[in-house]
Amino acid sequence: MGNQLHVRQFRYATDNLGYLVYGDRAGMAIDGGAVSDILDFAAAGKIKIRYVVNTHMHPDHTMGSRSLARHAGAEHIDNASLRSQAQVELDGVDIQVHHTPGHTRDSLVFHWAGYLITGDTLFNGTVGNCFTGDLKAFYESISHLLSFPDETIIYAGHDYVVDAMRFARSIEPENADIGRYLEKYDPRHVFSSLADEKKVNPYLRFNTAELVAVLKKRGLATDTAYQRWNSLMKIG
Numbered sequence: 755m756g757n758q759l760h761v762r763q764f765r766y767a768t769d770n771l772g773y774l775v776y777g778d779r780a781g782m783a784i785d786g787g788a789v790s791d792i793l794d795f796a797a798a799g800k801i802k803i804r805y806v807v808n809t810h811m812h813p814d815h816t817m818g819s820r821s822l823a824r825h826a827g828a829e830h831i832d833n834a835s836l837r838s839q840a841q842v843e844l845d846g847v848d849i850q851v852h853h854t855p856g857h858t859r860d861s862l863v864f865h866w867a868g869y870l871i872t873g874d875t876l877f878n879g880t881v882g883n884c885f886t887g888d889l890k891a892f893y894e895s896i897s898h899l900l901s902f903p904d905e906t907i908i909y910a911g912h913d914y915v916v917d918a919m920r921f922a923r924s925i926e927p928e929n930a931d932i933g934r935y936l937e938k939y940d941p942r943h944v945f946s947s948l949a950d951e952k953k954v955n956p957y958l959r960f961n962t963a964e965l966v967a968v969l970k971k972r973g974l975a976t977d978t979a980y981q982r983w984n985s986l987m988k989i990g
Contacts, residue, residue, distance in 0.1 A: 757846040759866060761909060762795055763943055764788035769913045770814055771944060773871055775864070777845025780804045783828070784864060784871055785911060789818040793825055803828045804844070807836060809873025809911055810858045833860045854899070856892025857882035863899070870902060870948075873911040878946045879918030879935070881957040882911075884987065893983045900958060904949035913944045918955070921990065925956050925968055960986050 762774045766788040773784040774792050782805040786792050796803050803826035806819050811833060823830040836842070837860070842849045850865045854875040861882075864871040874882035876899055884892045915936075923932050931953040935946070951958050959965045960982040969976045974985035 759847050761869060764791050767814060771911055771913060773909060776801045780845050782807060782842060782844050783822055785809055785815040786822040787818040789822045792822060805842060806830045808833060810861045815911060833862060836862055854895035856884055856886060856895045859886050869907050871909045876908060877910040877912060877914050877918060878908060878944055879915050879955055889984055889987060893980055902948055906948045908946050908948060908951060913941060915939050915944060922954050922956050926964055956986060
């Protein structure tokens with residue numbers, strides 16, 4: 755059996771979520787705004803932080819990155835380099851780096867067996883704002899994430915679960931899975947599976963009969979998958 759990586763989630767700045775991915779010997783901080791908490795956790799677990807990286811370059815995600823790298827003696831890898839090398843090796847495990855433009859042009863997600871850290875591309879229950887204005891690129895990024903196995907665990911860049919489910923319920927008031935999703939929600943550890951997301955996240959359900967019916971009722975385009983995605987983004 756190969757080496758196993760673990761994930762520790764850190765909340766900071768009200769609803770931001772950062773991470774330390776670590777194995778037996780080494781760790782990588784992702785969106786490490788919770789500098790003191792990450793350093794304390796690493797020290798307690800005798801984890802050497804080797805890399806500090808970001809899902810994208812918005813200030814609420816990069817805050818603390820250079821300070822964390824300096825205090826940990828870690829390498830801060832910029833997004834352009836991450837995108838170019840397409841993976842980071844950590845404790846014998848290759849973490850794959852995928853470019854997912856849409857929220858920003860430089861948005862990245864990090865993937866290894868069973869896990870996706872998605873930044874502001876895909877949240878638990880919703881998706882990020884399309885600040886680039888390029889809805890086609892965002893659609894392609896979300897479609898790519900939909901191709902991962904259903905059991906993949908989603909760790910996002912913010913905790914917007916309650917508001918996201920309020921919106922989801924306004925779209926599909928009869929969707930019983932929304933209540934079950936909220937029952938599992940714990941603000942101390944925010945995550946979901948891709949299968950969970952496909953049941954409740956409107957922005958992943960644009961090909962379902964239920965969402966197509968909603969869009970048609972509102973007089974929005976539904977002929978192609980991209981039209982359905984575009985129509986749903988207009989509602990949101």
